[in-house]
Amino acid sequence: MIKSEPKSILQFMASHYDLLRDLFDIQVKNDIITKESLNICLENYDKNIREQLTEYQILVEQNDDFAFNEPYFVLFEFIHQKFKPLLPEEIEHFGQAIRTLFLKIKEGINDDKNILLERIEALSNQIKKFTNAVVNNTKSLLTESKELKANNKKIDYQEKIHKARYLIENYISPLNTILDVNHSQSIYNELLNVSQFTNVKRFDYIDESIRREFEKLYHLLRQVAKDLNLQSIILTNELLPLIERIKTESQYLRGFHHYLTNGNCYKDIEPPRIFVSSRDNIYNKFVYENTKEYFEQFQNEEEIIVIEDSEQTNDWLFDKSKYKESLNQNLPIDDFFKWCESSIKEENEDFSFDNFFMVTSLLFEEDYEVFVSKDSKNISVSNENSELIMPKLTIKKQEDVSRET
Amino acid sequence: MYPEKHKEIVTYLMEGKFITIEDLSFETIKKNEDFYITFFEKSFGFELIENQDFYYLVSNETNENTSRDICIFFSILCYELDKEGKNFLEELNYSEFHIDEIIEYFKHSSWSDVIKATNQLRNDESLKRHIGTMVKRNIAVKQSNDRYSFTKAHKLFIDFAKDLIDKKG
Numbered sequence: 001m002i003k004s005e006p007k008s009i010l011q012f013m014a015s016h017y018d019l020l021r022d023l024f025d026i027q028v029k030n031d032i033i034t035k036e037s038l039n040i041c042l043e044n045y046d047k048n049i050r051e052q053l054t055e056y057q058i059l060v061e062q063n064d065d066f067a068f069n070e071p072y073f074v075l076f077e078f079i080h081q082k083f084k085p086l087l088p089e090e091i092e093h094f095g096q097a098i099r100t101l102f103l104k105i106k107e108g109i110n111d112d113k114n115i116l117l118e119r120i121e122a123l124s125n126q127i128k129k130f131t132n133a134v135v136n137n138t139k140s141l142l143t144e145s146k147e148l149k150a151n152n153k154k155i156d157y158q159e160k161i162h163k164a165r166y167l168i169e170n171y172i173s174p175l176n177t178i179l180d181v182n183h184s185q186s187i188y189n190e191l192l193n194v195s196q197f198t199n200v201k202r203f204d205y206i207d208e209s210i211r212r213e214f215e216k217l218y219h220l221l222r223q224v225a226k227d228l229n230l231q232s233i234i235l236t237n238e239l240l241p242l243i244e245r246i247k248t249e250s251q252y253l254r255g256f257h258h259y260l261t262n263g264n265c266y267k268d269i270e271p272p273r274i275f276v277s278s279r280d281n282i283y284n285k286f287v288y289e290n291t292k293e294y295f296e297q298f299q300n301e302e303e304i305i306v307i308e309d310s311e312q313t314n315d316w317l318f319d320k321s322k323y324k325e326s327l328n329q330n331l332p333i334d335d336f337f338k339w340c341e342s343s344i345k346e347e348n349e350d351f352s353f354d355n356f357f358m359v360t361s362l363l364f365e366e367d368y369e370v371f372v373s374k375d376s377k378n379i380s381v382s383n384e385n386s387e388l389i390m391p392k393l394t395i396k397k398q399e400d401v402s403r404e405t
Numbered sequence: 406m407y408p409e410k411h412k413e414i415v416t417y418l419m420e421g422k423f424i425t426i427e428d429l430s431f432e433t434i435k436k437n438e439d440f441y442i443t444f445f446e447k448s449f450g451f452e453l454i455e456n457q458d459f460y461y462l463v464s465n466e467t468n469e470n471t472s473r474d475i476c477i478f479f480s481i482l483c484y485e486l487d488k489e490g491k492n493f494l495e496e497l498n499y500s501e502f503h504i505d506e507i508i509e510y511f512k513h514s515s516w517s518d519v520i521k522a523t524n525q526l527r528n529d530e531s532l533k534r535h536i537g538t539m540v541k542r543n544i545a546v547k548q549s550n551d552r553y554s555f556t557k558a559h560k561l562f563i564d565f566a567k568d569l570i571d572k573k574g
Binding site: 149150245248249251252253254255256257258259260263265266269270271272273274275276277 | 418419420421451461462463464466467468469471472473475476477479480481483484487490492493494516519522542561562563565566567568569570571
């Protein structure tokens with residue numbers, strides 16, 4: 001018996017909502033609230049309300065541990081819209097009760113009026129419980145499937161697939177069967193049978209109060225048909241495709257996993273064939289053969305011995321800086337070629353014209369300005385073998401020229 | 406007479422590119438499929454592979470390394486997208502990815518051993534080059550601001566992985 005006022009209980013729940021919510025989450029997760037976890041929770045919130053929790057029968061003792069009393073648990077599930085999915089067997093339990101009650105109503109249709117009324121009322125209750133169970137189940141399965149799809153907990157794909165399969169096999173497929181209009185044994189079809197029977201009896205039953213009960217049951221069934229149809233649509237349009245997508249993705253993921261594991265991608269598995277585009281090479285495609293052939297020609301060549309000439313030759317080297325210095329010292333020069341001849345003769349009487357031309361190359365240095373002599377006479381330079389006839393050129397330093405102008 | 410865009414089609418395919426349903430020339434090949442199958446076979450000895458979403462050429466020679474790199478790339482990318490709770494099939498079909506986003510997925514992937522063993526994926530620069538290779542083959546398309554999308558040709562490489570399981574049984 002609860003001594004306290006209902007209002008006090010609700011106020012207590014409102015005041016300590018956060019703590020109660022934590023306890024609810026613990027029970028959802030572990031099915032029980034251990035004595036230790038209750039104490040930790042009370043300490044965390046720094047509240048000494050353990051006695052009230054049992055006095056208001058919010059928590060009930062289970063050996064040394066605790067659990068939410070069923071009505072409070074249902075209330076929390078409802079206000080948080082967080083339902084634990086029922087196993088099909090649990091839902092089927094309502095179906096069995098509906099079938100049995102319906103059979104009893106049909107068989108005892110002419111029996112005692114009071115038992116018939118109570119059976120109709122019981123049938124209504126079972127139908128309501130059944131509908132709630134289906135609605136809550138669809139809701140929670142949809143939430144779970146969406147969470148699974150979004151992978152908020154970042155679980156590994158194998159665990160994800162395991163969970164998806166578990167949901168499909170144990171909850172979603174059986175729920176689909178329960179709601180399947182084409183399945184003769186489905187509870188949905190049983191409810192249609194009840195509806196047809198009730199529809200007749202609400203008009204033709206002799207007793208008016210029974211007719212009224214059938215009338216109420218009929219309207220309930222119409223509403224239930226709409227609700228279940230909606231659940232069936234959610235199941236067909238949302239839940240099953242969602243699960244189907246998880247399954248399809250899982251086939252791909254299994255493939256990727258297999259391909260990447262143990263270095264399989266580098267071992268036995270050949271990837272898809274793709275085209276090797278032919279390219280225009282910037283080198284001849286027989287370059288290797290040609291190069292090889294080129295080097296091979298030297299492989300068996302006879303050794304060549306070079307015998308150097310023992311006689312020393314005095315090669316003349318043109319010392320440009322020395323000649324340029326000399327030229328600069330003698331500027332301006334009226335006859336450049338003659339100067340070249342005399343300069344080179346100072347060093348070597350038997351000069352060649354090659355040596356001579358090297359000296360004349362000073363003419364092209366940037367420092368000098370060159371003029372053809374005004375008397376337009378040619379001059380001649382000769383050695384033992386030949387003679388060169390050249391114009392007479394006057395050469396000055398460039399800066400002197402610019403000063404003159 | 407040769408079909409319209411004939412030169413473009415031949416050049417494109419001979420460069421190792423995929424022609425996908427998103428390309429204008431796809432319809433031309435589709436209409437002249439028999440012609441092109443024979444054309445490539447008789448002219449070059451190449452096989453034109455047709456698929457409902459793309460066409461591509463194969464020859465006796467195959468670029469196994471590139472193909473393997475692409476398969477590994479998609480396997481890891483899909484795996485990471487799934488871990489983020491994304492529908493990777495839809496993402497590959499309809500989304501654009503910033504290059505940095507792709508790099509991040511590979512940096513934080515649990516398949517680091519495979520990534521390290523794959524030259525084309527092992528660092529930011531090689532990953533960028535690899536995506537460049539996919540762009541050249543019309544498997545990826547470069548959009549503006551360093552963003553990339555994938556053409557339908559990506560299906561060849563992900564369906565390949567899925568089929569491994571079917572073969573395995």
